[in-house]
Structures are given as C-alpha cells and as structure tokens.
Amino acid sequence: MTPTTPFPRRTARTVDVGGVPVGGGHPVSLQSMTTTHTRDVAATLAQIRRLADAGCRIVRVAVPAPPDAAVLAEVVAGSPLPVVADIHFSSGLAVKALEAGVAKVRLNPGNMDDPDGLRRVLALAAERGVPIRFGVNSGSVRTVHGERAGHDLANLMVDVLLEWVAMARKEGFQDLVLSAKASDAPTTIFAYRRLAEATDLPLHLGITAAGPMDEARTRSGIVLGTLLAEGIGDTIRVSLTGDPVQEVLIGHEILAELGLVPRRGVRILSCPTCGRCQVDLVGLAAEVKRRTADILAPLTVAVMGCIVNGPGEAREADVGIAAAKGRGVLFRHGRPLCELAEEDLVDALVDEVRSLAEEAGG
Incomplete structure (x- = not known):
C-alpha cells in the first residue's frame, strides 16, 4: 500500500440492501437514521430526501409501535433510499415491516427474547430475500445479560452476537449484518476487531450515544477512522444529537479522507x-x-x-x-x-x- 492507494479491505460476504451491495469489497456505504416520527410520513420522506441529497445510501427508520409499522409501505414506496426498519422488543413489528417491503430489518439481541417469534422473522426474511442486522449496543446488552457481567463488555457484546448468528444459521438464514456499538472508543474498537476475526459477515460500524456535534465528531472519527484504516467495516453511521444530514456529511468526510470514496466538495x-x-x-x-x-x-x-x-x-x-x-x-x-x-x-x-x-x- 502507498499513501495514494486505498486501505486494504477485509473480505466479507455480500448482502443486498435494496439494491445497495454491502460487503464483498463493495464501497463502504453511508447510513443514517431519521429523527422524525415514522408515522408522520410527509416529514419522514422529506428528511429522507435531504439525506439522499447529502450522499446517504441507506436510511433507517424507527418502528416503535403499530402506527409506525402501518405506514411503512408508504414510506418505502416514497423513499429514494433503501429503508431499514429499526425494531426493538417486538418480533411482530419485524414481521409487519417485512410485509411492508423494507430493504433490511435491524433487530437488537439485547432486548428481544422471543425464540419462536424470531424464527418467524427469519423465515419471512429468507422468503423475501431481505437481510437482517443483528445490532447490539452496550446499554441494552448489559441490561439483559447482566448475570454474565464476568465478561468484559466488548466480549459480552460479541458473544451475544455470535450466539444469535449460530441460531440464525441453524434456521438456515445467512444474509446477516452485525454491529456492536458502545459509547466509548476502546470498547467499540475491541468488539469490532474480534467480530472481524470471528466471522465473515459484513459489519456496520458506529458508536452509540455519541453526543452533540463536537463530541460525536471526535468519537466517531476515532472509532470509524481506526477500524476503516484496518480494513474493517462495510457500512457506517456517525451518530450525533442533531440534524442527521450532518451525520452523512461527517461520515463522507471520514471516508474521503481515507480514500474510500471520491471526495465531494471543497x-x-x-x-x-x-x-x-x-x-x-x-x-x-x-x-x-x-x-x-x-x-x-x-x-x-x-x-x-x-x-x-x-x-x-x-x-x-x-x-x-x-x-x-x-x-x-x-x-x-x-x-x-x-x-x-x-x-x-x-x-x-x-x-x-x-x-x-x-x-x-x-
């Protein structure tokens, strides 16, 4: 590698997210999440269009309740980007999201304890060719698995993810993406390094509860820059408390500085x-x-x-x-x-x- 060539990438399986290939050496994709109430379709689509104009490739929307699930088909139809349904607690909402035509579902192993429901989700996702991201974060996994606190936090997150991967593969489901986000850089970096060694699945990078603009830019820059320079990561999100368009702009800046995407703008x-x-x-x-x-x-x-x-x-x-x-x-x-x-x-x-x-x- 020379200073003018891109950093070598970890080889991961490829999954298709609504026409955006993730993993397999494809370009790292910028992802963000809407801050609107998803049931407000007009506001949600307006924000998605702003994110698309800024360079976002994949957008995630919160689906906390049935009224949000009920409008997902309309959001999917009007969105210029592949829509990911962010699901916590309820396998039933995940089923409704899949029926609405979302491009991917995110499930949190830290707050879902419904094996039968999860099997239904996996079966429907396989039938429809929709990938699933198992995404743990430090807060939820520690709450549910506190009895395993003998593990350090990074290893706990990874162990829980690998258990879910094994369970999904037992059901014959392969189209997975993984993420393991903590609110500090060392824990997050360690977790992703271990995931990168333990599996060939594509990884979505980010840090949870990153904070307002200045703090988020620093924390995300350290975590994403470190991992991407090591070849780890297939999609990224810069989480910040504020306008999600700024997440995309900062994320693009990080990718461009590493030579992973063409630079855009001055x-x-x-x-x-x-x-x-x-x-x-x-x-x-x-x-x-x-x-x-x-x-x-x-x-x-x-x-x-x-x-x-x-x-x-x-x-x-x-x-x-x-x-x-x-x-x-x-x-x-x-x-x-x-x-x-x-x-x-x-x-x-x-x-x-x-x-x-x-x-x-x-």
Whole structure:
C-alpha cells in the first residue's frame, strides 16, 4: 500500500440492501437514521430526501409501535433510499415491516427474547430475500445479560452476537449484518476487531450515544477512522444529537479522507496560526468555507497565514492564498498568479475556486 492507494479491505460476504451491495469489497456505504416520527410520513420522506441529497445510501427508520409499522409501505414506496426498519422488543413489528417491503430489518439481541417469534422473522426474511442486522449496543446488552457481567463488555457484546448468528444459521438464514456499538472508543474498537476475526459477515460500524456535534465528531472519527484504516467495516453511521444530514456529511468526510470514496466538495486547508500570523486567518478561512459551500467539485483550497509554511502549503492545493500583513499571494496548481491586497484575497480566491469548479464540471 502507498499513501495514494486505498486501505486494504477485509473480505466479507455480500448482502443486498435494496439494491445497495454491502460487503464483498463493495464501497463502504453511508447510513443514517431519521429523527422524525415514522408515522408522520410527509416529514419522514422529506428528511429522507435531504439525506439522499447529502450522499446517504441507506436510511433507517424507527418502528416503535403499530402506527409506525402501518405506514411503512408508504414510506418505502416514497423513499429514494433503501429503508431499514429499526425494531426493538417486538418480533411482530419485524414481521409487519417485512410485509411492508423494507430493504433490511435491524433487530437488537439485547432486548428481544422471543425464540419462536424470531424464527418467524427469519423465515419471512429468507422468503423475501431481505437481510437482517443483528445490532447490539452496550446499554441494552448489559441490561439483559447482566448475570454474565464476568465478561468484559466488548466480549459480552460479541458473544451475544455470535450466539444469535449460530441460531440464525441453524434456521438456515445467512444474509446477516452485525454491529456492536458502545459509547466509548476502546470498547467499540475491541468488539469490532474480534467480530472481524470471528466471522465473515459484513459489519456496520458506529458508536452509540455519541453526543452533540463536537463530541460525536471526535468519537466517531476515532472509532470509524481506526477500524476503516484496518480494513474493517462495510457500512457506517456517525451518530450525533442533531440534524442527521450532518451525520452523512461527517461520515463522507471520514471516508474521503481515507480514500474510500471520491471526495465531494471543497476541502479547506488552513494553518492553526501562531505568532507569525498578521492577518485575521480565522475570519478568512470561515468566509472562504461559507462562500464555497455550494461547490461540489472535489477541490482542495489552502488558506495560509504566514510566509513560512504558507507558500508551500498553498502550492500543494488546487488553489490557495498565502497571506502576510496587508497582502498575500494567490496560487493555482502550485503557480503564483498574483500578489493582492489583504482585502481582495477572499474575492480573488473564491473566483479562482469557482473557475476551477466550472472547468471540472462541478
């Protein structure tokens, strides 16, 4: 592997999620979950369309009660994305979700204790060719299996999952995806590493209860980045308390930084500033980011604040500026174009970015 080639991927079985292949060396798919009440079909579909526009490939919806299950067929019919039904506690709701035509069902082994009902779900899923994700999280598995607390948490999650896999295979069901999410990075990473060694099933990566934006970005970046760099993971979700569209944008950023998906949009490089900086670089970078947010072409833009590293960094970007007191130099593909007054730098840089984007068709 070289710095310009993708990280090698773990080989996993392939399952089909509503036309999106998962595992088997296929691209890692971004997943998110709606925050609407699923029974509010209009609001749910509006949010799904926003997620699709942001680059989401698979969407999960909560099905906590019969009124939500009752509208699933309408949600599935109107969704531009494959719909996954998120089921807890009730095998009956899982059956209704399958009858409604969902592309996948997520079941939580931490809160389902209905062997006969589970067998009915597996039989119907097999009949309809629908995969199932067994997804445990640290809170629910610890509640149900507390008597096994002699296990550390990561091993407990994995052991429960492997028991469910064995049970499903005994019933002849193979189209499985697994996930094991804790709320801290070390537990989650350890669990996924063990799952990756113990099974060839595709893995959905994520962290549970990740928190608001800043905390979620950090925790998810550590967990997803570590595992993906080790070749582990076939779908991902960045969980955060907030707009799920942000989950997709952050997830895409993680995948693109690792070279696992093509970059989409402008990537801003800016220095952290130091005592040599004599311009308002924070303000300059923020304005450039705001004014290029609508550009989809995969461009790297440097906004640098001094003459030490600035020219070199700006030369490595598609376009950039290296600013000094009251002035700065505009670069394009490593070539200095002109020297400008500080107040003209952002306008010139944004114009150059848009010119490059038009040339690239984005």
